[in-house]
Amino acid sequence: MTIDINRVGIIGAGQMGSGIAQVCAAAGLEVRLNDREADRIEAGLGTIDASLAKLVSKGTLDEAGSRSARERILSARTFADLGDCDLVIEAATENEAVKREIFSTLCASLRPDAIVATNTSSISITRLAAATDRPERFIGIHFMNPVPVMQLVELIRGIATEDQTYESAKAFIAKLGKTSTMSEDFPAFIVNRILLPMINEAIYTLYEGVGSVESIDTAMRLGANHPMGPLQLADFIGLDTCLSVMQVLYDGLADSKYRPCPLLVKYVEAGWLGRKTKRGFYDYRGPTPIPTR
Ligand SMILES: CC(=O)CC(=O)SCCNC(=O)CCNC(=O)[C@H](O)C(C)(C)COP(=O)(O)OP(=O)(O)OC[C@H]1O[C@@H](n2cnc3c(N)ncnc32)[C@H](O)[C@@H]1OP(=O)(O)O
Numbered sequence: 001m002t003i004d005i006n007r008v009g010i011i012g013a014g015q016m017g018s019g020i021a022q023v024c025a026a027a028g029l030e031v032r033l034n035d036r037e038a039d040r041i042e043a044g045l046g047t048i049d050a051s052l053a054k055l056v057s058k059g060t061l062d063e064a065g066s067r068s069a070r071e072r073i074l075s076a077r078t079f080a081d082l083g084d085c086d087l088v089i090e091a092a093t094e095n096e097a098v099k100r101e102i103f104s105t106l107c108a109s110l111r112p113d114a115i116v117a118t119n120t121s122s123i124s125i126t127r128l129a130a131a132t133d134r135p136e137r138f139i140g141i142h143f144m145n146p147v148p149v150m151q152l153v154e155l156i157r158g159i160a161t162e163d164q165t166y167e168s169a170k171a172f173i174a175k176l177g178k179t180s181t182m183s184e185d186f187p188a189f190i191v192n193r194i195l196l197p198m199i200n201e202a203i204y205t206l207y208e209g210v211g212s213v214e215s216i217d218t219a220m221r222l223g224a225n226h227p228m229g230p231l232q233l234a235d236f237i238g239l240d241t242c243l244s245v246m247q248v249l250y251d252g253l254a255d256s257k258y259r260p261c262p263l264l265v266k267y268v269e270a271g272w273l274g275r276k277t278k279r280g281f282y283d284y285r286g287p288t289p290i291p292t293r
């Protein structure tokens, strides 16, 4: 029997957590948004307001729909505030230690029948499940960025995930009006197994001087019809997340073809993480993005 998901908790109010909160609320679900700092939750709510306003200005959503969606999202300062949720989705930083720590403290606050999910881009679902008290009710629910716009959600079962958990997650995604696909639990699943090596290769292309930031992005936008150039997309995803995914691929598949580009490592070490820190392969501090190389 599938569990009908009506109340969703979200941990991590960054670009993904806020987007997931928004689409859940817009679909009529009650949402509790958590982060480790109150100002992060406030910033996440600000992102949601801006995104809802964009949808209203495009005529995709009316004012009343936007207001009622926003009212369905409450701040959750502690994990205890997630205690009445049917599903909790972790969307914190792409770092296994951070996620394991969250799961090891979260579960005691939840109903025994609640489903726990992770939005990880790459990390083993089976390993993360082992940090919970309910591996059979744990699953990967991997949304794409920007969540309000992208149609796909990857579902990834760990070794212990029960059919009922998978079917409940599938029904939840259908309720959001999105399309789910099933990926096996291998490093970075399907989308990022293919997308991130392409982005890493674009960074090598820059590193080796084959082209500038602008020529690489223009080449892929106009020559391969990608909506964003790969370096623009890397900045959009977050260079820290890109590096973490490449490291998971490199460690998990033990193949040198996944070696993270040293230039990517350097940008992350500089704290130039892309749009979220206003500098990456482009500098976003002025009115228009300027290539940094
Ligand atoms: C790393 C991982 O684990 C997995 C991942 O997510 S990988 C990343 C996957 N995502 C991608 O590859 C995104 C690639 N980029 C794109 O598809 C497009 O550039 C984009 C949809 C992001 C923006 O499209 P664009 O045409 O350049 O810009 P823009 O015209 O501003 O936006 C297109 C539409 O989306 C809407 N939109 C964009 N961002 C939005 C947001 N955050 N909230 C609400 N609406 C938004 C715009 O209002 C616009 O709507 P209309 O078509 O109705 O006018």
Ligand SMILES: NC(=O)C1=CN([C@@H]2O[C@H](COP(=O)(O)OP(=O)(O)OC[C@H]3O[C@@H](n4cnc5c(N)ncnc54)[C@H](OP(=O)(O)O)[C@@H]3O)[C@@H](O)[C@H]2O)C=CC1
Pocket: 011, 012, 013, 014, 015, 016, 017, 034, 035, 036, 037, 040, 091, 092, 093, 094, 095, 098, 102, 119, 120, 121, 122, 142, 143, 144, 145, 236, 237, 238, 241, 276
């Ligand atoms: N960016 C993308 O395109 C995509 C990302 N993902 C995945 O989604 C997840 C989140 O990514 P994204 O939203 O981009 O990252 P962001 O950096 O935008 O947001 C992460 C948020 O999690 C918070 N956080 C860190 N530690 C904790 C904790 N212990 N408890 C609660 N909150 C915490 C961070 O706070 P602080 O900043 O203070 O550390 C930050 O607010 C990652 O697993 C990522 O791989 C999946 C699909 C696409």
